[in-house]
Amino acid sequence: SRTRILVTGGAGYIGSHTCKALAQNGFEPVAYDNLVAGHRDAVRWGPLVIGDVLDRQALVETMRRYDPAAVIHFAAHAYVGESVIEPAKYYRNNVHGTQTLLDACRGAGLLNVIFSSSCATYGVPEALPIREDSPQDPINPYGRSKLIGEQMLADYATAYGMRYVALRYFNACGADPGGEIGERHDPETHLIPRALMAAAGKLPHLSVFGDDYPTPDGTCIRDYIHVSDLARAHLAAVLHLLKGGENLAANLGTGRGISIKEILTAVEQVTGRRVPVRFEQRRAGDPPILFANPALARERLGFWPELSDVDTIVRSAAPFFELEARP
Ligand code: NAD
Known part of the structure; x- marks a missing residue:
């Protein structure tokens, strides 16, 4: 029978795409999700266990029942703005939730953990591109909740022999090129x-x-990575841990910065529609430019993005908004 992988948040955006990649590569993904933000119909490649990562007993029972070889931990709240207004919600779900999961893992002897981290853990970078050894100094509760998750993993590795890959995603985007699942956040x-x-x-x-940032066209620059590339990176991380690879924290990005205006141009070219735009005041805490140095993931995981050019990203996402991509 196939090696099982427990996927918390497996009914969510990145989680569901990762379940597909796992299934296509001989694993059985077991999605564990309380459906606060996920979608039951996005779980298509293995069982769905409806449960909360704050429920240690339910986690332990799920681990006993399915005996997974590794867990990928996506389940979290992920709205930066909301985290400023309601930090308690973020520390509870993201920090306490991660600790509850790690303790359940420890109890069940499940020691291989892959963790959804974020470029938000870097805060405002001192230098670009951002390398993994850049200082991590997040500027909001969401980023801090992710940094604490990474630190917990490192401490559990030292003390309890846990083995981990923390993946720091830049901007996840796009949708399954097969059209089976897309991005459905509410609010988006x-x-x-x-x-x-x-x-x-x-x-x-x-x-x-x-539109007055110190960038060539005045809009913010980010590093956009296709969700199906992210999914493949998680597959690579699973294989890395199962073959005894070392603990690792790695960026997942392309190394290319793209401005908001460049994205909007691509959307207009692909769809043949105009995007009505209103420029507003800058938001507090948005760094002008963020992009990754993606070399470590390539070196240690053998992973590099293949679908993350803007055109491919927008083409894959357009059908989910009832828009036809032009040939
Ligand atoms: P998502 O909201 O689509 O998925 C999260 C899933 O976790 C949802 O299905 C939700 O129902 C589930 N969940 C939340 N709390 C839970 C709990 N207590 N118990 C069980 N399930 C729970 O979000 P996403 O965009 O797929 O993000 C997945 C992960 O990646 C998150 O940890 C997020 O912080 C991280 N991340 C996302 C991005 C991005 O650009 N989308 C960037 C960096 C990091």
Whole structure:
């Protein structure tokens, strides 16, 4: 029978794409999700256990029942703005949730853990591109909750022999090129789905925060990585741990920075529709430019993005917003 992988948050955006990649590569993904933000119909490649990562007993029972070889921990809240207003919600779900999971793992002897971290753990970078050894100094509770998760993993590794890969995603985007699953956050705050919603007439306009940044076109620059590339990186991390690879924290990005205006141009070219835009004040805490040095993931995991050019990203996402991509 196939090696099972427990996937917390497996009904969510990145989790469901990762379940597909695991299943396509001979693993059986077991999604564990309380469906606060996930979708039951996104779980198609293995069983769905409805449960909370704050419920240690349910986790232990799931681990006993399925005997997974590793866990990938996606389950978390992930809205930066909300985390500033409601930090308790973030520390509880992301920090206490991660600790509860790690303790359940320890109890069940499940020592291989892959953790969803974020470029938000770096805060405002001192230098670009961002390397993994750059200082981690997050500027909001969400970023801090992810940094604490990484630190917990490192301490559990030292003390209890836990083995881990922490993956620091830059901007996840795009959708399954097979069209089976896409990005469905509610509310949706991410740029590309919002731009597509605006192009499809489902938003009166797209708000862009700041066009006076010290960048070539005045808008913020980010590193966009396709969700199916992220999914493959998790597969690589599973294989790394199962063959005894070392503990690791690695960026997942492309190494290329793309401005908001460049994204909007791509959306207009791919869909043939205009994106109505309203420029607004800058938001507090948005660094002008973020992009990864992606070399470590390539070196240690043999992973590099293949679908993360802007055109491919927008083309894969457009059908989920009832937009046809032009040939
Ligand atoms: P998502 O909201 O689509 O997925 C998260 C899933 O976790 C949802 O299905 C939700 O129902 C589930 N969940 C939340 N709390 C839970 C709990 N207590 N118990 C069980 N299940 C719970 O989000 P996503 O965009 O797929 O992000 C996945 C992970 O990646 C998160 O940890 C997020 O912080 C991290 N991340 C995302 C991005 C991005 O650009 N989307 C960037 C960096 C890091």
